[in-house]
Amino acid sequence: MSYEVVMGLEVHVEMSTESKLFCSCSAKFGAEQNENVCPACSGMPGFPAIVNKRAIELGIAAGLVTNCKIASVMSFDKKNYFYPDLPTGYQITQFFAPICTNGWVELESGKRITLKQIHIEEDAGKLVHESRTRKTLVDFNRASVPLIEIVSNPDFRTADEVNEYLEKLRLLLSFAGISDCKMQEGSMRCDINLSVREMGNEVLGTRTEMKNMNSLKAITRAIEYESQRHIDALETGSEKLIQETRRWDDDVGMSYSMREKEEAADYRYFPNPELMPVVIDEAWIEAVRAELPEPAHEKCERMINELCLPEYDSKIISGSQNLSRIFDDTYKYFDKAKDVSNWILGELLAIAKDTDTDDDDISVDAVKFATVIRLVDEGKINRSVGKKVLLKVFEDDIDPEVYIEENSLGMVSDTGLLESAIKEVLTENEKSVAEYRGGSQKVFGFLVGQVMKKTAGKADPRSVNELLKKML
Ligand code: ZN
Ligand code: MN
Numbered sequence: 001m002s003y004e005v006v007m008g009l010e011v012h013v014e015m016s017t018e019s020k021l022f023c024s025c026s027a028k029f030g031a032e033q034n035e036n037v038c039p040a041c042s043g044m045p046g047f048p049a050i051v052n053k054r055a056i057e058l059g060i061a062a063g064l065v066t067n068c069k070i071a072s073v074m075s076f077d078k079k080n081y082f083y084p085d086l087p088t089g090y091q092i093t094q095f096f097a098p099i100c101t102n103g104w105v106e107l108e109s110g111k112r113i114t115l116k117q118i119h120i121e122e123d124a125g126k127l128v129h130e131s132r133t134r135k136t137l138v139d140f141n142r143a144s145v146p147l148i149e150i151v152s153n154p155d156f157r158t159a160d161e162v163n164e165y166l167e168k169l170r171l172l173l174s175f176a177g178i179s180d181c182k183m184q185e186g187s188m189r190c191d192i193n194l195s196v197r198e199m200g201n202e203v204l205g206t207r208t209e210m211k212n213m214n215s216l217k218a219i220t221r222a223i224e225y226e227s228q229r230h231i232d233a234l235e236t237g238s239e240k241l242i243q244e245t246r247r248w249d250d251d252v253g254m255s256y257s258m259r260e261k262e263e264a265a266d267y268r269y270f271p272n273p274e275l276m277p278v279v280i281d282e283a284w285i286e287a288v289r290a291e292l293p294e295p296a297h298e299k300c301e302r303m304i305n306e307l308c309l310p311e312y313d314s315k316i317i318s319g320s321q322n323l324s325r326i327f328d329d330t331y332k333y334f335d336k337a338k339d340v341s342n343w344i345l346g347e348l349l350a351i352a353k354d355t356d357t358d359d360d361d362i363s364v365d366a367v368k369f370a371t372v373i374r375l376v377d378e379g380k381i382n383r384s385v386g387k388k389v390l391l392k393v394f395e396d397d398i399d400p401e402v403y404i405e406e407n408s409l410g411m412v413s414d415t416g417l418l419e420s421a422i423k424e425v426l427t428e429n430e431k432s433v434a435e436y437r438g439g440s441q442k443v444f445g446f447l448v449g450q451v452m453k454k455t456a457g458k459a460d461p462r463s464v465n466e467l468l469k470k471m472l
Contacts, residue, residue: 003197005158006157010152013148013173015146022052023038024038025144029187060285070099070280074098074277075096075097075271075275076272078092079267080268084138085126100119101117115151119151154204162223169188174321176293191211192213206241206243208244210247221250226246244258244261245259245261245262300314313345317345330343330369343369347390348362368398372386375404379411413463419471
């Protein structure tokens, strides 16, 4: 018997707003526990909610980049449940009139993953389990931070499709400035609804939901495990599948039952009487559309077609909102696109790797970066000195020209100086010289290295090559 896996995704994305959804507390990640908390977001009675306009604009933007219909009127509802990280006893979300409906995201194959809706909602707090005191504490920093939840239809058939979709979403949303979409920091999390049916059967099987998945690798493993569990159950009757919520334990490589799945009715959704419906007119939508930056795929095409960059470079740079921004800013001050791209993919990413910096967190002054590239291009410094200077720009924000002057790092291409350095190297390395003259090409590189060393890495490598060949 052959089976088909059917999946739908609910993706929660934290929006990059300054403040929370219904109060003016900071929504930034990484504060001290319970630092960003006020009576409104900690659920004290009698404190009114006021909607963050920016969150609605980012919600509209999310709908625009995923081809959704934007609602002309949206409203907020209460989803009632009890859990210690939810101080009010209800989550403010959108049930009856979500901000966006009926969108799609296209995969490389041309297949469209259709979206049922995108709604805005507030995040809950976070439980902190202390093993020392065996107590559980609550951190409300995240309570009421604005989220969008992107709900797809059950259009996925493979883990690869799920991965590609999440990667596409990350690009669309991060380029539009809606979220940084960092799965490792929890600003993008995904619930997977999965069921299995016999190939050709139109009726969906019993579905289970795995919640809060936050790494692509774990998602792939979880899908493999869970679909096999379903198939085994169908084939052998080893267990009875029930509609339930399950927890994926990535260390063990298994999913565990958490609770039987609630139906919408269990939450007793009702319109939030404290929040008026919000009217979204065409002018507002168009204003948001006008502010949308160039999306990743268009940037990639432009880099290839207009800037004549290789597809490889274009894909890597346009695959990160931050690298794209660095490219654009630097290119403004040094307009040889291929040089800028080489420096980003070569030296800058190497520095990021060496200093354990995430691509998305690299921050470098564009004017200074462009200056380093220009000085190498003009032959004022050689490339390896250039990389050292760039590291200094990256770490200490030094001024490249001043730094090169002060440390006399300028390139040595003065023939006299180079010749005397080469002479010294030749007398110090008689054995290698003899080997070279005996026909060994290998030692040539070694001798070049010795000359570079003698000039503290400042020699112009091209001149060294030429002179050395002549003098040997
Ligand atoms: Zn607050
Ligand atoms: Mn949700």
